Amino acid sequence: MNQNKTAKAVDFDKIMDTVRVFAPATVANMICGFDILGFAVDYPGDEVLMHRVTAPGVRIRSITGDEGRLPLDADKNTVSACVKMLLEHLGISREIGVEIELIKHMPIGSGLGSSSASTVAGLFAINSLLGNPLTKEELLPFCVEGERLACGHGHADNVAPALMGGITLIRGHHPLDVIKLPVPEELYAGIVFPKVDVPTRDARQLIKEKVLLKDAVTQWGNIAGLIAGLYESDYGLISRSMHDVLIEPTRAILIPEFYVMKQIALNAGALSFGISGSGPSVVAVSRGKEIAENAANLIQQHLTDCEIDSLKYVSPVNIDGPKIL
Known part of the structure; x- marks a missing residue:
């Protein structure tokens, strides 16, 4: 994308x-594409209600749905x-003066891009309010800065x-x-959020700095195969390719019942799970x-049997991104 437009x-x-x-939740990594692949879903997501006011500056009027966890200080809130x-x-x-109401519809720390949905909603809202002086491509670097503020790592997935x-x-x-x-027409995500705490920073610290060459080659092949499968709408190739040999073995330790849930999803006919x-x-693609x-229903039932509360979302890939409500 060209970042040099005026x-x-x-x-x-x-x-x-x-x-x-409204801006949508996302499934980052897409299982085998750590930090480089991701897709949007229809639901959940976050909303921003933005008002133009006479006094210059940016202020947060209210935040709902965050259980009091997010800062109201305009310099500390990513939106x-x-x-x-x-x-x-x-x-x-x-x-220009604006006041912001942030309405959280998705859980914080869920692995569904909670901070990014809020940031994208806020930037899309101010750009729309101003008559769209920037393209989406030009907005993206500001969104990445929001991720840097939220988790210390300015990634875009x-x-x-x-x-x-x-x-x-x-x-x-x-x-x-x-x-x-x-985006193949029939591609769906069955997402389950087990209500356990896995902070993003902790999850990143577990990742190995060095990997075996044979594992890297396997992962490269899977990423290439997945992209080829998307272009061809080849669901068999997509299924064979969506396997993670680098990140999942470490991060799965933090998620209770992960490998049981994976087997449940695959037995139910999912193309892949991660x-x-x-x-x-977790997501059953x-x-x-x-x-x-x-x-998703079978996974959620298993978690209930294990006395683990969870939320479930089922969605096609959201091809539009944020929208004005």
Whole structure:
């Protein structure tokens, strides 16, 4: 994506008074593509209600659905901090005032891109409020900065699909180079979030700094096979390719009943099964809604039998990304 486009000037006469935006949750890594692949889903997601006010500056009016865990300080909250960055980039931070209501519909620390959904919703909202002076491609670096603020690592595998929609490949970060990949029509995700705590920072610290060459070659082949399968809508190739030999063996230790859940999903006909992002959410990637729904139901029932509470989401790949409600 070209990051050198020039933003169009903001027409102050056409700035909206209020806008409400939804941005979707995402499944980062897509099992075998650590930090480079991800896809958006229809639900869950987060909403931002943004109001233009007379006093310049960016303020958070309220946050709901976060159980009091997120900061109301505009400099510390990723949504407001990124909105401030955008206004400063456009050179209008002293001329525009906005107040933000953040409505969380997804669990924090779920491995479903909670921080990225909020950040994308906020940036999409301010850009819409201002009459879209920036393209989605130009918004993306600001979204990545939001991830850096949220978890200390400015990766794009959540924010890229949340903003662009569909399945995205992060080819590189310097410069940021993102490619949208084809989405086979019948590709569905059966997602289950076991209510256990797996902080993103802790999950990243478990990852080995060095890997065996034979494992790296296997992983490269799987990533290439998955991308080829997406282009050909070859579900058999997608299934054979979605296996993670580098990250899953370590991170699975943090997720109770992981390998039992995996076998349940595969027995139910899922194409593949793995960890969403850093976990603890898991995903049964399936051909068709029925298989995804059945796999998720069986996994959730198993967790209930193990006295582990969980949430379930079943969705096709969301190809549109954020939307104005």
